[in-house]
Amino acid sequence: MENLSEKFDRLFKRISDKNFLNTNSNSARTPFLISPYNAKQEIEMLDSIESLKNKLRNHKIEISEINLFNICCKLLEKNNRMEFEKIGGG
Numbered sequence: 001m002e003n004l005s006e007k008f009d010r011l012f013k014r015i016s017d018k019n020f021l022n023t024n025s026n027s028a029r030t031p032f033l034i035s036p037y038n039a040k041q042e043i044e045m046l047d048s049i050e051s052l053k054n055k056l057r058n059h060k061i062e063i064s065e066i067n068l069f070n071i072c073c074k075l076l077e078k079n080n081r082m083e084f085e086k087i088g089g090g
Helices: 004-016 039-058 068-078
Strands: none
Touching: 004 039
């Protein structure tokens, strides 16, 4: 499995890089980054994401977090393409 500490160090360097952040006011371009991870690391990832967001805020970098997995699940559920099993016999 990937070392999350190293991964988030790389993510911070990438996101805080001036070339990544530099958007020209005449452009509709918004810098974004998608970072996949092993589902077995979910709990550790949630903590790491919060730490990264705090670190970026401390460096005066505004960010928005979008959870693509949650968005996809909601869309699938809304369009009756996905059913969730109830756990525990309920």
